[in-house]
Amino acid sequence: MTCLKSKKLWLVMACFSLAITLMACSASVSHEQVYIAVIPKQGKSSFFREVASGVNTAATEYGVRTTFEGAQNEEDYETQNSLIKRAIHANADAIVISAIDENKSNELLEEAVSKGIVVITIDSGVTYDGISQHIGTDNKESGRIAAKELCSMEPGQLNIGIVNFEKHTKNAIEREAGFMEQMEKESSVRIMDSVSTVSNASEAADATKELLEQNPTINAIVAFNEYTSLGVGYMIREMNRQDDIHVVAFDNNAESIGMIENNEIDRLIVQNPFAMGYLAIESALKEIEKRDTLTPEQFTEVLVVSRSNLYEYENQKFVFPFED
Known part of the structure; x- marks a missing residue:
């Protein structure tokens, strides 16, 4: 009799426990x-x-x-x-x-x-x-990183052109702000002009050409997203300016990696x-x-990519995700 009561008590407790568990599960949203x-x-x-x-x-x-x-x-x-x-x-x-x-x-x-x-x-x-x-990405900090990378490539006077994308987009605003904040600390830097273009490589190339024609002393360019980076790279190639203009750009794809290899872009700020x-x-x-x-x-995180670390083993997944 005592054994039977114990079994009944165990069954009641088990059912009660199951009911509590089911209630708890129903209180949260099923992933499906x-x-x-x-x-x-x-x-x-x-x-x-x-x-x-x-x-x-x-x-x-x-x-x-x-x-x-x-x-x-x-x-x-x-x-x-x-x-x-x-x-x-x-x-x-x-x-x-x-x-x-x-x-x-x-x-x-x-x-x-x-x-x-x-x-x-x-x-x-x-x-x-x-x-x-x-x-x-910490966009302000990535802008500062881009500025530091440009400064590291040129010990003398830097005459900089900025090629940015949609001016009402928050990451475009923040990257340029961070870039400018860092450059204000540098004595041998002059910002020649800043242009904004739509996120289209062809239009970014045209904007880059106009920027260089109007400011012939520019010896450094920063571009802040995938399309502006491609546009700048295309125009550096077309104008054969690889040896006299330093370029720091953002984002990676097969074409921009090729531009690193061909000296049309010097540094890529690669996001995740x-x-x-x-x-x-x-x-x-x-x-x-x-x-x-x-x-x-x-x-x-971000990774700064150059010709020197492009093919380092630990960077492969970061730099070449588009190969999968």
């Missing part, structure tokens, strides 16, 4: 039910293809559903806003966005947050302060877009399930 809308500036560049690779890896690992869709170009904030609206109407659990304009999407992102949607920015942020986290995509999914899931307190910013 989670939908995260990822909205890059656009999806065609090597940079954002690597972001997509990081997103897909994390989505597979954590078992969440994602979409990855951007505008046709990195100036088309209206299409990007339409994608945000679509994500809101689809009741996304989170929106991950690389913002084309630091201001133009703020109202929609505020609406998303008001409806309980987690917002994470990657690569290029916004001025709206209701996001859960920003993940990306795979990590941005992966960490964005990871952070969004943490915030959805309230498992952790997110820091306001999470910086990903």
